Amino acid sequence: MIDQFKNFWQTDNPVKHGLPAFVYTSDAFREIENHTVFTNNWVFVGFVHELEEIGDVQPVTVAGKPFFLVRNDNNELTAFHNVCRHRCLKLIESSGNCGQLIQCPYHSWIYDLQGALKATPYFGGRDKKPPPGFLLEDHGLVPVNCETWHDWIFIRINGNGAANNGGLAFDEFVAPLKKRLEDIDLAQIKPVATIDFGVLQTNWKALMENFIEPYHVQFVHKTTTSQPLTDHYTILEDHCLGSGCDIAEPQNKDAQNKDNSKMLAVTSRFLTLFPNFVIGTYAPDQLGVHLNIPVNAGETQQRRVIYLHKDNPASAKEIQQLRQLWRAVHQEDHAICKRLQLGRVSEVAAAGGYLSPHWEDSVRRFQELVVESVFPQGDASRAGAK
Secondary structure (H helix, E strand, C coil), X not given: CHHHHCCCCCCCCCCEECCCCHHHHCHHHHHHXXXXXXXXXXXXXXXXXHXXXXXXXXXXXXXXXXXXXEECCCCCEEEEECCCCCCCCCCCCCCEECCCEEECCCCCCEEEXXXXXXXXXXXXXXXXCCCCCCCHHHCCCCEEEEEEECCEEEEXXXXXXXXXXXXXXXXXXXXXXXXXXXXXXXXXXXXXXXXXXXXXXXXXXXXXXXXXXXXXXXXXXXXXXCCCHHHEEEEEECCXXXXXXXXXXXXXXXXXXXXXXXXXXXCEEEEEECCCEEEEEECCCEEEEEEEEEEECCEEEEEEEEEXXXXXXXXXXXXXXXXXXXXXXXXXXXXXXXXXXXXXXXXXHXXXXXXXXXXXXXXXXXXXXXXXXXXXXXXXHHHHHC
8 A cells, every 4th residue: 555655655746646536535544544544643523612511422333333422520621432331232313402311222321421331230130139240330431532612522542541652641732732822712702503514425634635725715715705815825823723814904894794794805814623523713703614624535424613703792583694604615616525435436536636835835834744653653754765
């Protein structure tokens, strides 16, 4: 497989090849990503505001595996493998509130909100007691490391929060993005709308790369945005990648807010944390966060949450206009990403196409992070020597 990256690793030309097409179309490569990219890195999985009450649960899928989020009776958000310890049934099928206990629907094994096994009715026979030598405390739910940052929930399958397999502790992971957002008081923002786009017909990387680069904006979004390409710049800081656009602010802020609900024409930053956290900031006080969850090589689930400052007086009508704007913008992106997916099945796409050294350098870095995650240390350098 390393040989297929030989064009990607050619370094003697400033115009670089992109990733070979098979990394977007191959379910075998998608499975490799499951065991590397989405196992060893912090993965964005959900929103804190969707689990506000004790006992709230939400199933999530990471690296093709089932997990669930729960707000426990200490008012903490935690995550577990979504598997009963008896016959390995998926415990949580849908979002909701489970009360004080989590009960398996198959044989009624019961766990508390801390994951401790509390009862195994009739497992040992007629008297309801566990079999000899079977201790409840040894068979609780299996936790997975879970961290929250403002309204955003991350889990990491491999590791306990410390650097592991070349990964980062959580504070290190969010540090470059926190630095980029220092001028925004994230504690003052509130979610005002969610747009669920369902399953899109494209690889998760196509959505991430499309968001990271500004090159397409004036061509793809000419009816929904007014942000000239010449006002954009790219952002590369470790695993925090994206772009920005600085536009002279209008004197009338009220007019700016009104126009921003119909066509995007404001100073903006489009930022990501590898592999799948996406946040956009739009002056003066709007944020948007995407949740992209891979389904398979050719499909990705996507949702967007829109945030405003808690004191923003936006009416229900204005929020609905924002929903309409962002649905239109995303639909333009989705159509392009679907066609990217279709184009990559051609043998012409095998070598990976090309990246602009000016506008797509952040995309190049994202792709390097994919390769660095997939290959053990040293294999990537050997690929460059092929």
